[in-house]
Amino acid sequence: MTSGLHHITAITRKIQANVDFYCGFLGLRLVKRTGGFEDAAQLHLFYGDAVASPGSLVSFLAWEDGSPGRVGHGAASEIAFAIRPQAFGFWLTRALQSGIGTEGPAMEFGEPVLRLKDPDGIIVKLVGTEAVKGGTPWNARGIETDDAIIALRGATLLSEHTTETTGFLARHGGFVPVETAGSITRMISQSGQILDIRDATGFWPAAPGTGAIDHVALRLPDVAAVDAEVASLASEGIDAVNVHDRKYFYSLYVREPAGGLIELATDDGQGFSIDEPLEVLGTTLFIPDHFRLRREDIVPMLPQFGLPGEPRILYRDLPFVYRIHETDAPDGSTLMLLHGTGGNEASLLPLGRKIRPAATLIGLRGRATEEGVARFFRRFGPLEFDQADIRAEADAFAAFVEQAVEAYGLAAQETAYLGYSNGANLLAAAMLLHPGLVRRAVLIRPVPVLDPWPETDLRGSDILILAGSEDPYHARSVRLADGLQALGAKVTLEDVDAGHELSGEDTLRAAAFLR
Secondary structure: OOOOEEEEEEEEOOHHHHHHHHHHHOOOEEEEEEEOOOOOOOEEEEEEOOOOOOOOEEEEEEOOOOOEOEOOEOEEEEEEEEEOHHHHHHHHHHHHHHOOOOEEEEEEOOEEEEEEEOOOOOEEEEEEOOOOOOOOOOOOOOOOHHHOOOEEEEEEEEEOOHHHHHHHHHHHHOOEEEEEEOOEEEEEOOOOOEEEEEEOOOOOEOEOOEOOEEEEEEEEOOHHHHHHHHHHHHHOOOOOOEEEEOOOOEEEEEEOOOOOEEEEEEOOOOHHHHOOOHHHOOOOEEOOHHHOOOHHHHHHHOOOOOOOOOOOOOOOOOOOOEEEEOOOOOOOOEEEEEOOOOOOOOOOHHHHHHHOOOOEEEEEOOOEOOOOOOEOOOEEEOOEEOHHHHHHHHHHHHHHHHHHHHHHOOOHHHEEEEEEOHHHHHHHHHHHHOOOOOOEEEEEOOOOOOOOOOOOOOOOOEEEEEEEOOOOOHHHHHHHHHHHHHOOOEEEEEEEOOOOOOOHHHHHHHHHHHO
16 A cells, blocks of 8 residues: 545535636546535536546535635645646646636745646646656646646645644654645655645634635555544544545545544545446446435536536526526426525426426526525515515516526527425516516415505416415415416416425426426
């Protein structure tokens, strides 16, 4: 067994930009795409060399529109990749042509270093060195083998307790301190990979979030070695460890003395080729088995992206946070989805995919968050609504629809709308305030929220209202149906054997209506 790094994991805000940088610009191979092992609805991508060698891997969890993280002590601050020293000219030119800012080259520990920033602001260093035992470079478009990234060179860890941190990494990771320059102690492994431990005393602590490095994983030979570390750590009084079978490797997580999250991961077995042939590695989305989730319930919730040269969704800046989910064989129709209280732009995508299997789905996120969860407009109590906010958000929704139609070439006559609870209420309000905007809609568990109602001509609107027979707001759903019908809308009111919650019957009835 050769000690060294196994992988480094960070968090990205926008997955397409992340793929474009790590695959398109750096030329790494996407070697695995999965749902997250802690949260299946969180996309997790691994990049590496041509054969997904341990020690070549960086991975990213997608927190789309998540809160930004903060670099500080108790976490890593930089990711370093090894390139051949003679490749520096190529990378300087490539960065200039790609519009990516650079810092350097500069000499660090006798090695030339070029600093870049990825789309989330994470510092990425290209280090000219022959010291790393390299893997098999991926033959990326526009990058010759001699210029390609060789392997992970290492990471920089910020610590307020550098002596304790270096001791921990030496005992449990096989890294050896070799040199100190200023505030940085360099540790090296048998693979030639390094960890630079920077004294960050007095600096602020790290905070998790997008644009932050979550953890650094070190290599151990096998499962027995990982299990042995549990006992070894316990002998040091460290019992707070989490052991996991990640399918592609077995590992434990532990906090080093300065608070940094360290993973100890196995270097044996088939790795990422266990469920995917090497020649097509990284092309199939896998959902971790332990969630026991149906694929159709989770895949629509994961953000989509395209590899370099593949079609991709170019997101436009529109009034709401939103998510688009496309099928491989779209039929030209669109279904726009508005969640209930506490949901987000992905919440109704699985429902939408069952209702309209071939439609392009667009899920919106409500912008009112005064209650700590996303809603489409403010309320003062269970049935007390902010009338000014309803009107403002209905106007914003109308602007979103108009701009989305133009930006994505949507066929207005082939666009339907579905809202649940609070989202259904905004849809109904938008129909009243902007007649003609929404012609075909499914409203699940809605209530009337506008006061007073405008005198609106809703002729030409076709609406299905699904009321829960046990819903305490059932009578209000009926009142809304009567009011919309009185204004000329064609309204179909159906009772579903449910309360206010969604049910399987809602899916069947909505699908039949929209067919």
